[in-house]
Amino acid sequence: MINxxxxxxxxxxxxxxxxxxxxxxxxxxxxxxxxxEEVRRLLMEKINYxxxxxxxxxxxxxxxxxxxxxxxxxxxxxxxxxxxxxxxWENYLRVEYVIYDAxxxxxxxxxxxxxxAVDMKTEEMCFASPDLIxxxxxxxxxxx
Amino acid sequence: MINxxxxxxxxxxxxxxxxxxxxxxxxxxxxxxxxxEEVRRLLMEKINYxxxxxxxxxxxxxxxxxxxxxxxxxxxxxxxxxxxxxxxWENYLRVEYVIYDAxxxxxxxxxxxxxxAVDMKTEEMCFASPDLIxxxxxxxxxxx
Amino acid sequence: MINxxxxxxxxxxxxxxxxxxxxxxxxxxxxxxxxxEEVRRLLMEKINYxxxxxxxxxxxxxxxxxxxxxxxxxxxxxxxxxxxxxxxWENYLRVEYVIYDAxxxxxxxxxxxxxxAVDMKTEEMCFASPDLIxxxxxxxxxxx
Amino acid sequence: MINxxxxxxxxxxxxxxxxxxxxxxxxxxxxxxxxxEEVRRLLMEKINYxxxxxxxxxxxxxxxxxxxxxxxxxxxxxxxxxxxxxxxWENYLRVEYVIYDAxxxxxxxxxxxxxxAVDMKTEEMCFASPDLIxxxxxxxxxxx
Numbered sequence: 003m004i005n006x007x008x009x010x011x012x013x014x015x016x017x018x019x020x021x022x023x024x025x026x027x028x029x030x031x032x033x034x035x036x037x038x039e040e041v042r043r044l045l046m047e048k049i050n051y052x053x054x055x056x057x058x059x060x061x062x063x064x065x066x067x068x069x070x071x072x073x074x075x076x077x078x079x080x081x082x083x084x085x086x087x088x089x090x091w092e093n094y095l096r097v098e099y100v101i102y103d104a105x106x107x108x109x110x111x112x113x114x115x116x117x118x119a120v121d122m123k124t125e126e127m128c129f130a131s132p133d134l135i136x137x138x139x140x141x142x143x144x145x146x
Numbered sequence: 147m148i149n150x151x152x153x154x155x156x157x158x159x160x161x162x163x164x165x166x167x168x169x170x171x172x173x174x175x176x177x178x179x180x181x182x183e184e185v186r187r188l189l190m191e192k193i194n195y196x197x198x199x200x201x202x203x204x205x206x207x208x209x210x211x212x213x214x215x216x217x218x219x220x221x222x223x224x225x226x227x228x229x230x231x232x233x234x235w236e237n238y239l240r241v242e243y244v245i246y247d248a249x250x251x252x253x254x255x256x257x258x259x260x261x262x263a264v265d266m267k268t269e270e271m272c273f274a275s276p277d278l279i280x281x282x283x284x285x286x287x288x289x290x
Numbered sequence: 291m292i293n294x295x296x297x298x299x300x301x302x303x304x305x306x307x308x309x310x311x312x313x314x315x316x317x318x319x320x321x322x323x324x325x326x327e328e329v330r331r332l333l334m335e336k337i338n339y340x341x342x343x344x345x346x347x348x349x350x351x352x353x354x355x356x357x358x359x360x361x362x363x364x365x366x367x368x369x370x371x372x373x374x375x376x377x378x379w380e381n382y383l384r385v386e387y388v389i390y391d392a393x394x395x396x397x398x399x400x401x402x403x404x405x406x407a408v409d410m411k412t413e414e415m416c417f418a419s420p421d422l423i424x425x426x427x428x429x430x431x432x433x434x
Numbered sequence: 435m436i437n438x439x440x441x442x443x444x445x446x447x448x449x450x451x452x453x454x455x456x457x458x459x460x461x462x463x464x465x466x467x468x469x470x471e472e473v474r475r476l477l478m479e480k481i482n483y484x485x486x487x488x489x490x491x492x493x494x495x496x497x498x499x500x501x502x503x504x505x506x507x508x509x510x511x512x513x514x515x516x517x518x519x520x521x522x523w524e525n526y527l528r529v530e531y532v533i534y535d536a537x538x539x540x541x542x543x544x545x546x547x548x549x550x551a552v553d554m555k556t557e558e559m560c561f562a563s564p565d566l567i568x569x570x571x572x573x574x575x576x577x578x
Contacts, residue, residue, distance in 0.1 A: 020341050021327050024164060025171040025222060025485070031497040031547070032165060032471070035464025039309050043367070052367060053308050053457070064507060065463040071499045078169060079331070079340060115463070164485050165471050169341070175353040175403070176323025183320070183453050187511070196511060197313070197452050209319040211359045219352060223475070223484060259319070308456060309464060313510060315457040366457060 010142040011087040012045040015104050023078035034070055034111060038099050041086040042115070045097065049138040059134055063095065063117040070113035074103075081105060091139060093130050094118045154286040155231040156188040159248050167222035178214055178255060182243050185230040186259070189241065193282040203278055207239065207261040214257035218247075225249060235283060237274050238262045298430040299375040300333040303392050311366035322358055322399060326387050329374040330403070333385065337426040347422055351383065351405040358401035362391075369393060379427060381418050382406045442574040443519040444477040447536050455510035466502055466543060470531050473518040474547070477529065481570040491566055495527065495549040502545035506535075513537060523571060525562050526550045 016037075024030040046052050056063055076082060081104035090096035094116045101111035119128040119135075160181075168174040190196050200207055220226060225248035234240035238260045245255035263272040263279075304325075312318040334340050344351055364370060369392035378384035382404045389399035407416040407423075448469075456462040478484050488495055508514060513536035522528035526548045533543035551560040551567075 017331070019324070019327060020168060020331070021174045021176060021324065023169045025167045025169060026494060026496075027169040028496075030165045030467075031500060032464060032467025035462075036307070036309065039307060039464070043305070043308070054367060062458060064458075064460075065504055067501070067503045068463060069499070069501045072497055075496060079342060161475070163468070163471060164475070165468065170350060170352075172352075174323075175356060176320060176327070179318075179320025180451070180453065183451060187449070187452070198511060206314060208314075208316075208363060209360055211357070212319060213355070213357045215355045216353055223486060309462045311457045312452060313455045313457060313459040318453045320453060 006092075006136075006139075007144050007146050008088055008091060008139050008142045009144045010045065010048060010139065011085060012041055012048060013083060013085040014041050014044060015081060015083045016040070018076055018078050018080045018082060020078050026075075028075040028077055031070070031072060034072075034101075034113065035068070037082070037084045037101060038086070038097075038113060038115060041084045041099065042097055045086045045088065049142070051135075051138055057122070059132075060122050061119045061128070061132060062122055063119055065115050065117050066094065068113065068115045070111065072111055074108065074110040076101065076110055082110065088139075088142075089114070090116075091131055091135055095131070095135075150236075150280075150283075151288050151290050152232055152235060152283050152286045153288045154189065154192060154283065155229060156185055156192060157227060157229040158185050158188060159225060159227045160184070162220055162222050162224045162226060164222045170219075172219040172221055175214070175216055178216075178245070178257065179212070181226070181228045181245060182230070182241075182257060182259060185228045185243065186241055189230045189232065193286070195279075195282055201266070203276075204266050205263045205272070205276060205278075206266055207263060209259050209261050210238065212257065212259045214255065216255055218252065218254045220245065220254055226254065232283075232286075233258070234260075235275055235279055239275065239279070294380075294424075294427075294431050295434050296376055296379060296427050296430045297432045298333065298336060298427065299373060300329055300336060301371060301373040302329050302332060303369060303371045304328070306364055306366050306368045306370060308366050314363075316363040316365055319358070319360055322360075322389075322401065323356070325370070325372045325389060326374070326385075326401060326403060329372045329387065330385055333374045333376065337430070339423075339426055345410070347420075348410050349407045349416070349420060349422075350410055351407055353403050353405050354382065356401065356403045358399065360399055362396065362398045364389070364398055370398065376427075376430075377402070378404075379419055379423055383419070383423075438524075438568075438571075439576050439578050440520055440523060440571050440574045441576045442477065442480060442571065443517060444473055444480060445515060445517040446473050446476060447513060447515045448472070450508055450510050450512045450514060452510045458507075460507040460509055463502070463504060466504075466533075466545065467500070469514070469516045469533060470518070470529075470545065470547060473516045473531065474529055477518045477520065481574070483567075483570055489554070491564075492554050493551045493560070493564060494554055495551055497547050497549050498526065500545065500547045502543065504543055506540065506542040508533070508542055514542065520571075520574075521546075522548075523563055523567055527563070527567070
């Protein structure tokens, strides 16, 4: 089967925190994962599959890789809009993120993470996402 | 029994990290717990009771309160010496911390944390530290 | 002058993050300062005195001490309500925090921070809060 | 001129912290930047160009992108060896990181960051690294 396209996305707006900024006055590059985490939480809740659901389903979903392109520095105490979109799901969950300046709409950051299913009993990595993912995503399938 | 005095302490020297500093160029006040955590880890290893040992022993040791007095701001990329000393153990583990400027010896921070035993089966808080603590501390008991 | 009483408080509700939890599945004790930071930001915005305003006013406001009483462990992915109240201002800004379980209303945490003004030119600590604080707080003064 | 090859690397060994682990008991994926930060600090000190030197030199060096491949989960309280190597410098500083299990030698993580010079006066990004970088790297140049 060819990877069925889905239309699943989430977004949120927040004000960046003083404590996430570094001495240059901008968000430290490692702290962007806080933003990704928060919007991915909203994304996964849309398909009723948060961290607790994952554990109950018998699968952990470790991140296998991540990429961030820091287009523009993000000051602290700055309003940003963060979007997440599921762009792949058959063998891994790939989520793409974009951060915008909430006021100007300017794109500040792009990035992605990929997660694979790990069977918590056998501790084996799954080469394909378990069927439950397909079931959960079905309401979000779109015609290509 | 009166609380038997112990002489158990640990220390370490490190260089503060850029990412733990805030836009004022000094370590963010919430990040001092990183320093306390690291030196408490060394302290607990002296009695062979690290986090994994705790879990195996059937007790969790949540922190019940913490206090920090920020005497002098700590810049990033600054060498500090952190000390920890166990100052109470019968009903809870109280650890006192002092941070010094590693070069001048000047005291920069004082603080403490207290942890109580929680029986992981019953999830009940223990009113007294379990006997295993006394056994582990015995080599460090001192005459009053 | 006797310390004029003020009625200035703020609150917010949020869902705790996976990444702020530790291997015991509950928010790491050092991460509570994230919650305090966020609600204090809202508190200070009520008197138009955020971090940028502080710097413009010529004063830094380092935290001089902090206390946290961890009454009940806070799980990750858990909705909490955080309140902040200014309880002293004449010589330092003392803010008291309470964290509640957003669903049951149960109190989970108490704490406070104190901040003093530091003149950014002289780098001297101010023994009394500068006059601008009194001016900003005036709308929040209450009859004793 | 063709990019002159350099042989500049650094490494360190540390024990992972409880507080950097998530509820799955392994280091949270966003916290790996702590490891990269620490070893990059050592790398940059070899050429006498730490954060303070950067600011004095008139250049900020924001990270423009980062990639992490999480090969094996890293438990907390686990000894790891982190290496950093400068693999490009003419237009940006590219640093490659590898994390090894300190006991088995097994590779656990790979990643890189790239940083570009930004002139702090004009706030303009530099298309080529400023000459001072070449001077600092000269002792580390190698024959191709």
